[in-house]
Amino acid sequence: MTARGLLARRGTFVLDVARLDADSSGTAVLGPNGAGKTTLLLALQGLIPATGEIERPARCAAVFARPAVLRGTALWNISTVVRRVLGATPADADVRGHAMLADVGLSDVAAADARTLSTGQRQRLALARALGCEPQALFLDEPFANVDADGRPALRALVRSYAECSGCALVLATSSLADAAALCKGAVVLQKGAVRHEGAVVTLPAADDIYVKALFSEYRVTS
Amino acid sequence: MPAIAALSVAVSGIATLLAALVAIPGALWIVHGRSPVRGALMVFFAAGLGLPPVAVGLAVAFALWRSGPFGWLDALYTPGAMAFAQFVIVLPLIGTLAVVAMRGGDTTLPMQLAGLGIARRHRLALLAREVAPGLAAATLAGFGRALAEVGAAQMTGGNIEGQTRVLTTATMLAVGRGDFGQAFSYVAVLLGIVTLATGVALTLQRRWA
Amino acid sequence: MPNGTLMLHRVFLAIVSALALAAPATAATSSVILATTTSTQDTGLLDVLVPAFEKSSGYSVKTIAVGTGAALAMGERGDADVLLVHAPSAEEVYMLKGRGLSRAIVMHNAFIIVGPPNDPAHVKGAARAQDAFAAIARAHAPFVSRGDDSGTNIKELALWKIAGTLPDAATYVKTGSGMADTLHVASQKAAYTLTDDGTYLSQRATLALSPLVEDAKDLRNFYHVIVVKPLAGRVSNEPGAQAFARFVTSPEGQSIIATYGRERFGRPLFTPDAGQGT
Numbered sequence: 001m002t003a004r005g006l007l008a009r010r011g012t013f014v015l016d017v018a019r020l021d022a023d024s025s026g027t028a029v030l031g032p033n034g035a036g037k038t039t040l041l042l043a044l045q046g047l048i049p050a051t052g053e054i055e056r057p058a059r060c061a062a063v064f065a066r067p068a069v070l071r072g073t074a075l076w077n078i079s080t081v082v083r084r085v086l087g088a089t090p091a092d093a094d095v096r097g098h099a100m101l102a103d104v105g106l107s108d109v110a111a112a113d114a115r116t117l118s119t120g121q122r123q124r125l126a127l128a129r130a131l132g133c134e135p136q137a138l139f140l141d142e143p144f145a146n147v148d149a150d151g152r153p154a155l156r157a158l159v160r161s162y163a164e165c166s167g168c169a170l171v172l173a174t175s176s177l178a179d180a181a182a183l184c185k186g187a188v189v190l191q192k193g194a195v196r197h198e199g200a201v202v203t204l205p206a207a208d209d210i211y212v213k214a215l216f217s218e219y220r221v222t223s
Numbered sequence: 224m225p226a227i228a229a230l231s232v233a234v235s236g237i238a239t240l241l242a243a244l245v246a247i248p249g250a251l252w253i254v255h256g257r258s259p260v261r262g263a264l265m266v267f268f269a270a271g272l273g274l275p276p277v278a279v280g281l282a283v284a285f286a287l288w289r290s291g292p293f294g295w296l297d298a299l300y301t302p303g304a305m306a307f308a309q310f311v312i313v314l315p316l317i318g319t320l321a322v323v324a325m326r327g328g329d330t331t332l333p334m335q336l337a338g339l340g341i342a343r344r345h346r347l348a349l350l351a352r353e354v355a356p357g358l359a360a361a362t363l364a365g366f367g368r369a370l371a372e373v374g375a376a377q378m379t380g381g382n383i384e385g386q387t388r389v390l391t392t393a394t395m396l397a398v399g400r401g402d403f404g405q406a407f408s409y410v411a412v413l414l415g416i417v418t419l420a421t422g423v424a425l426t427l428q429r430r431w432a
Numbered sequence: 433m434p435n436g437t438l439m440l441h442r443v444f445l446a447i448v449s450a451l452a453l454a455a456p457a458t459a460a461t462s463s464v465i466l467a468t469t470t471s472t473q474d475t476g477l478l479d480v481l482v483p484a485f486e487k488s489s490g491y492s493v494k495t496i497a498v499g500t501g502a503a504l505a506m507g508e509r510g511d512a513d514v515l516l517v518h519a520p521s522a523e524e525v526y527m528l529k530g531r532g533l534s535r536a537i538v539m540h541n542a543f544i545i546v547g548p549p550n551d552p553a554h555v556k557g558a559a560r561a562q563d564a565f566a567a568i569a570r571a572h573a574p575f576v577s578r579g580d581d582s583g584t585n586i587k588e589l590a591l592w593k594i595a596g597t598l599p600d601a602a603t604y605v606k607t608g609s610g611m612a613d614t615l616h617v618a619s620q621k622a623a624y625t626l627t628d629d630g631t632y633l634s635q636r637a638t639l640a641l642s643p644l645v646e647d648a649k650d651l652r653n654f655y656h657v658i659v660v661k662p663l664a665g666r667v668s669n670e671p672g673a674q675a676f677a678r679f680v681t682s683p684e685g686q687s688i689i690a691t692y693g694r695e696r697f698g699r700p701l702f703t704p705d706a707g708q709g710t
Binding site for chain 3: 288294295383396399
Binding site for chain 1: 336338340349352
């Protein structure tokens with residue numbers, strides 16, 4: 001997906017991004033809190049009013065930082081979305097739901113009321129829900145913030161393999177360079193709503209820009 | 224007794240249904256609309272909650288007396304007048320409870336559903352499903368209040384045998400006559416109806432979940 | 433504002449307007465509004481008399497039982513077509529105001545004075561109620577009043593006036609309630625009270641009161657039927673009201689009145705008086 005001349009306003013915050021491209025190799029959106037990462041993702045999806053040229057595929061899915069769940073079981077949360085987005089039959093949607101739950105490690109809570117799940121479990125559920133829709137573009141906003149460190153590698157691998165198999169465009173907003181490095185090749189660093197730096201993720205810690213250097217100087221690659 | 228009970232349920236049921244038909248869209252407007260006038264409606268709902276039912280009954284009777292501004296309707300001492308008074312009484316209750324039901328829950332849910340690529344009409348259906356239990360509870364509370372109302376029912380209905388006698392006014396008449404046995408049977412039926420309605424609402428809720 | 437909400441509001445407004453406009457603006461109606469008193473309704477006579485009238489005349493009657501004051505006020509405002517009340521002095525004032533087309537006597541029952549069985553004021557057997565009231569005041573005995581401007585209450589206050597004495601303020605209680613409730617209060621307080629015999633008979637089993645003065649001449653409670661004079665431009669049903677007044681004073685109506693009470697109380701509650709002047 002591509003965006004040109006993106007201008008969006010959220011309250012008093014103004015986002016101004018001249019260009020952004022993303023494909024299955026992944027584009028990370030980095031920056032401190034309040035830099036506009038979430039706003040950028042919302043604008044790219046068309047969920048908030050924005051001007052500019054945005055090209056995105058027909059089927060997009062998003063994982064929000066604080067996922068909302070529907071009244072019902074974890075399985076139902078996935079299957080009902082799959083039914084409505086893909087037009088699947090209830091039986092097929094259930095099969096897909098079980099498969100996705102297994103992929104994210106939530107099989108044992110498939111029948112639990114989604115509202116009783118912990119934040120980390122909700123994030124897994126939201127990921128399963130998004131992937132289950134077979135999106136052609138995936139927008140992830142701090143998707144693993146509440147998942148414990150042990151669980152993150154498996155989820156990262158899941159997203160990576162999906163992007164590679166399906167060729168879906170991947171946009172990841174995160175403050176974790178580890179997540180960015182694992183999932184994306186390119187990166188965009190935001191400062192107060194504007195793009196400060198662009199480049200490959202791996203080059204960021206050694207970048208010339210002092211702002212970027214300050215953000216990632218503490219970074220150590222951990223897997 | 225069966226006729227009196229049936230009339231109670233019919234009058235209060237219709238009043239509650241109409242009140243819900245007005246209050247729930249009103250609550251929707253308060254929570255999701257954009258006009259600055261919304262605040263006025265919320266104040267109206269909240270104020271109406273504290274309004275004594277007997278005051279509503281008096282106002283409606285006063286308006287519908289032949290000597291009153293709407294006397295030409297010849298609508299006093301009819302089930303319709305009773306239903307109207309109960310409608311006014313119950314409307315603010317359902318309205319405020321509906322607003323509470325709609326404000327509860329994640330306010331970003333509509334956006335998150337849109338983010339998954341769900342079409343608008345499906346989104347609305349899912350969102351409606353989320354608030355349905357809260358709205359059912361609001362309507363049930365309204366029904367209970369309408370059913371239990373006696374002062375306004377007496378003033379607007381007149382407790383006429385075979386025409387406007389309902390469980391509450393019949394109870395008062397029985398007590399006034401010292402016929403306590405009869406009064407207790409009316410009250411027992413009233414309680415039975417409320418219990419039944421609550422049971423039905425809870426069962427529906429479980430089926431929807 | 434979501435489109436659906438606006439639509440709903442428009443539909444609702446349309447329904448209300450349609451109802452308001454469609455209502456007939458005629459002055460006549462098929463229902464007759466009968467304003468009467470709660471004690472009259474409590475005797476149960478109307479449960480027999482009114483259906484009989486409806487059957488023979490085809491009119492539908494709405495019996496509204498309120499206090500005497502309220503019934504007369506309804507007549508004054510034109511909110512009722514016909515009145516059946518039992519407060520002669522108040523009725524005369526009403527007729528002087530010109531709000532009645534006719535007033536005819538229908539029947540009478542009796543007030544009785546009841547009190548604690550041991551009768552501390554020694555009123556039993558008094559020939560006149562006013563003497564009994566004087567005795568109660570002298571003995572400083574507790575008295576319970578309805579205090580609600582009902583026919584019974586008006587009679588009670590008139591008796592105190594005629595007796596030329598006031599009851600002991602410390603033990604004079606006003607209940608503001610119907611007759612049955614008032615009797616129960618009197619029973620609890622072992623006090624005297626004035627009541628119609630019909631209500632007393634129906635409550636007797638649960639009361640600790642005895643009838644003490646029963647046949648006094650000044651305790652007769654006379655009922656009149658008043659046809660309300662309709663007010664111009666208002667809904668009314670004068671033909672129906674006239675028909676009702678005729679019915680209750682007719683031989684058929686009078687015979688219903690004469691026999692009512694036998695089954696329930698063992699004796700009739702009322703004595704028919706139609707055709708015997710006021």
